[in-house]
Amino acid sequence: MERDEWAAWLRLLLTPGVGRDTARRLLAAFGLPADIWKHSPSAWETVTSTRIARALQSEPATLVDALDRLQAWLTEGSDRHVITLADPRYPTSLLQTADPPLLLHVQGRLDALSHPQKLAVVGSRNPTPQGEANAREFARSLAESGLCVVSGLALGVDGAAHTGALEGGGLTLAVVGTGLDTVYPQRHAALACRIAASGALISEYLLGTPPLGANFPQRNRIIAGLSQGTLVVEAAVRSGSLITARLAAEQGREVFAIPGSIHAPQSRGCHALIRQGAKLVESAQDILEDLHLSEPSQPKHEPALPTDEDGLLRAMGFDPIGLDALQARTGLDTAALQARLLELELDGQVGRLQGGLFQRTGQV
Numbered sequence: 001m002e003r004d005e006w007a008a009w010l011r012l013l014l015t016p017g018v019g020r021d022t023a024r025r026l027l028a029a030f031g032l033p034a035d036i037w038k039h040s041p042s043a044w045e046t047v048t049s050t051r052i053a054r055a056l057q058s059e060p061a062t063l064v065d066a067l068d069r070l071q072a073w074l075t076e077g078s079d080r081h082v083i084t085l086a087d088p089r090y091p092t093s094l095l096q097t098a099d100p101p102l103l104l105h106v107q108g109r110l111d112a113l114s115h116p117q118k119l120a121v122v123g124s125r126n127p128t129p130q131g132e133a134n135a136r137e138f139a140r141s142l143a144e145s146g147l148c149v150v151s152g153l154a155l156g157v158d159g160a161a162h163t164g165a166l167e168g169g170g171l172t173l174a175v176v177g178t179g180l181d182t183v184y185p186q187r188h189a190a191l192a193c194r195i196a197a198s199g200a201l202i203s204e205y206l207l208g209t210p211p212l213g214a215n216f217p218q219r220n221r222i223i224a225g226l227s228q229g230t231l232v233v234e235a236a237v238r239s240g241s242l243i244t245a246r247l248a249a250e251q252g253r254e255v256f257a258i259p260g261s262i263h264a265p266q267s268r269g270c271h272a273l274i275r276q277g278a279k280l281v282e283s284a285q286d287i288l289e290d291l292h293l294s295e296p297s298q299p300k301h302e303p304a305l306p307t308d309e310d311g312l313l314r315a316m317g318f319d320p321i322g323l324d325a326l327q328a329r330t331g332l333d334t335a336a337l338q339a340r341l342l343e344l345e346l347d348g349q350v351g352r353l354q355g356g357l358f359q360r361t362g363q364v
Contacts, residue, residue: 001082007067008033009084009103013206014060017052023102024085032086069207073105073181079196080180081106089113097225097251101204105180108200112171113226115148117293120223120248122241123157123233124266131157131234131266134258136164138231141284143170145293148199150175150227152219153188157233157241162195172199175222177215179203184211220244228291229254231281235269242269245278254290256281 044053139161149165153174165172230248235241260267
């Protein structure tokens with residue numbers, strides 16, 4: 001695409017007051033962005049307001065800088081692409097949604113966007129150890145079965161899902177809430193490089209866009225729109241993962257949820273989804289059967305037990321647990337474990353139940 005064509009798309013995106021809905025109305029009425037500027041303000045007013053028609057007359061002050069930045073980014077590697085609504089490479093599944101992005105930046109394998117079997121795997125940024133293990137193992141099994149795993153590169157479940165898909169030798173797409181010249185969170189920089197090599201990083205946001213809070217709920221519609229279905233691993237009752245699930249359901253896509261402990265806050269969102277009609281799943285095979293896909297090509301992996309990286313409380317989980325089971329999870333000897341449990345009991349973080357069982361009473 002020539003510089004003038006890029007300039008027309010960026011001008012449309014950067015004009016104050018022109019959101020995605022207004023931009024699509026202008027495109028429907030006048031054709032490509034370059035054609036919009038050939039018409040008069042009075043013509044623009046037939047599909048938008050006088051205020052926006054007035055704003056369209058002026059070139060945005062940031063246009064030249066944004067255009068220079070985009071062209072420089074594209075020349076830094078052959079794996080960098082920008083596709084617009086008018087591009088035949090634009091993902092069909094996303095084009096069919098109610099609010100498709102006008103423009104997508106892609107770093108990685110462009111063919112991954114057109115993979116016919118994509119599943120979103122989303123969940124808490126602060127999962128339990130078991131939830132993180134579930135995300136990784138489900139994604140690994142799904143990838144081994146040929147599915148492309150879509151997620152958002154966030155900490156917690158998202159990162160585990162991407163990692164699992166890569167371990168399964170499959171494709172994974174990361175839809176981010178920043179410009180593609182920024183990796184957020186920074187600790188996922190190495191993971192982002194692996195994803196770009198074995199899948200793709202995707203963003204609708206212009207280069208230089210920082211990690212603004214409002215962008216992340218918006219990017220969830222892209223995660224849902226790219227995928228045949230959405231799996232929620234763990235989520236609080238109010239979370240971005242439930243937004244993704246709701247958007248998937250509104251688009252007629254499947255919604256799956258993994259049940260968890262009734263004592264874990266991270267499970268309540270999944271339980272709410274199941275009550276609302278999401279499909280309860282206990283293995284990747286449940287999803288494959290529901291989507292009428294083939295069985296995994298590799299043996300199914302059982303979810304790993306949580307590690308003790310975050311201490312005894314996280315190893316306990318939220319259900320009553322016996323001393324022997326805690327020893328197996330933590331590797332602590334009996335004396336050390338009993339001493340630590342006594343400390344937590346005195347702090348009010350652990351209660352001792354009948355039958356030698358212990359249970360968390362506080363949060364980490």
